[in-house]
Amino acid sequence: MDLLANLNTQQRSAVQAEPGALLVLAGPGSGKTRVLTQRIAYLIGMVGVSPYRILAVTFTNKAADEMMRRVQDFLGDQGRGLTLGTFHATCAKILRREAEYLPVDANFVIYDSDDQLTLIRRALEDLNLDEKKNRPQSLHAQISKAKNELLRPDQYPTNDFRDRMAQRVYQRYQELLLANNAVDFDDLLLYMANLLEENPQVREQYARRFEHVLVDEFQDTNMAQYTLLRHLASYHRNLFVVGDADQSIYRWRGADYRNVQRFQKDFPEAKVILLEQNYRSTQAILDTAMQVIDRNPDRIRKNLFTERGAGQRIGLYEAYDDRDEAAFVVNTIASLTKQNLARPGDFAVMYRINAQSRVLEEAFLHAGLPYKLVGAQRFYGRREIKDIVSYLRLLHNLRDEVSLTRVINVPARKIGDKTLVALRTYASNAGLAPAEVLVEMGQERQSPHRTAFSGQSLGALVNFGYLLANWSGLAAHLPPLQLMDRVLDETDYHAYIDDGTDEGRDRWENVMELRRLAAEYADQGLAAFLERVSLVSDQDTLDASASVPTLLTLHAAKGLEFSNVFIVGLNDGVLPHSRSFDEPEEMHEERRLLYVGITRARDRLYLVYSQNRSQYGYAEPVEPSRFLSDVPEGLLQTIPSAASQARPRRRRENWDDDDWDRTSRKSSSAAGDRSYASAPRPAKPVTTPAPPDRQFPAGSKVNHPVWGEGMVLNSRMDAGDELLDIYFQQVGLKRVAASLARLEKM
DNA sequence: ATGGACAATGTTTTT
């Protein structure tokens, strides 16, 4: 295959660039993955660089797998030895190799956020601090932030009492990690950065080895990641980074798009290449995206253009509430599918927060339409999965007390809290990990540890210790699947988890799914399997093969593309999220999030918001997203919302109403008969609309107590109320209900 | 030790 095929001028100059530092500013859909993969292929295939001397890092396994696949398409076996993976996985691999420099052993486990919280709770307990006053969640965020900024506990800034508290928790938390021979996500980056920073000979070794370092989604790197990249590229200075500051949406995770500026300062010789031509979306979609993002300050403006043509206008739909939003989505999908305008797999529904997926899922279920949900939590967060994984982790690393605590009494084997505490105390006095004590008790009849316990607890502990001793003897040689089967079998886990209910059957099926995954690791072994399980991302759970609509958060959508995209919940408080109201920088990130969502769409884009939203329990009126008013009306095609006529509908009622039929028929995209075979649709008569009673016809001037003077652009009756689009001189376009806004006619 | 019943309490985004 031609290594330089299908490239435009800018892409080609990036792929063929002379060695050195290079910054590729890549707009959405501008072919950055293509540039990265062809750059790698070019270096190996045409420049003759050994794959062994190339390092490429991404943020998700999916991105890494995709790149690997494409590199192989070009090079086949010639690419063997290439280091290509996520930041976290790559660091984990190197750290295991260089474990002698670390405070943990090479078989360390990687704790996920659940485990991390458990450990923070333990730290609070140890320090006699109240969990209510010091929320583990927020402490975790503080600790994580510190780690991302490469601050160790002793370097943690302590300006006030609370900081000192956090510092102590951080200190203790770190001690606990070490005691468990565990690292958290942040440690992987932190340890790697420190390793390179503090050991010149190690730094030299890797910096010399990696002649070329390539980075995807560079705008999402945090301080730790930037530091380790800088060190890795310190010898050859061939650092090829691709990114787009406008798509930086992980600030809360420590990502700092100013790393782009830092890069330019640290590598002043760096060439900059701008990729503006978009190969994904229609011009209408790009224009909408640019209108939204252009309101952000301090950015390098990109002019996105396409040769795909204008395309159709952006669908704008105002729903009555979030259930209505979901119904609109489902019905539109059903309708377009029915007309063969799209296939189910061409659709994605995006939202700000995971909680929004519920209503959508319900709507799909009711319509009898399949869907898939992107989210690691869905599988790896499940109890049964965590149980089994904890067993395996414990067997891999007996010092993992978090996993021991999780499984010691699952299934119930008469080892309760009291016994556990006694075991823990005894073990810590003996200078051993609790599981090590157990193994000894199980193994040796004469074990002195046995004398420390009595009665029921002794028997229970010895029994469990016996099991542990057997398994951990096998852990080193047996492939993950066989080890897992032993555990499942000897704990009678099936009987425990599958209680005969639907849920139980479901849970057991999940275990079987995990078995299937374990089977793939027969050659690579337990450590690799556990690492894979720890480092899956939400996106990685996306199965591109299933041809059904995808439900996902805007964050998870980054890097993906779909023909038809719905963005739902475009209301102030949701997008932008209410937590972002105080800080301008956070508000800018919300805007970028919407920008990312919009630019995922190839052909059709629907923006959906609602009048009411149930946050928890009951519904409240909400404002449309402030970002919506930044999109010029000319780009929009408002889809009339017949469904929201006069009715606070109750749950379960009117669900299958297909008011949309009338709705969509008027819209440009849908027409004709849209009854779909699989979905029930008892047509229910819609409540007669209230007779028009307009107080503020279009053109009238009004005064609002907060927003000041404005002009009514549009007025229509809805749910017995008058809905007005008003252009206020001070705040721009607002949509209000006449009954709620204290409007005054002028 | 275990499981059930009730109360309180809480919601961004994720490697």
Added chain:
DNA sequence: CATTGTCCAT
């Protein structure tokens, strides 16, 4: 409202 924690009876 929906999950999670806490208390209490078995």
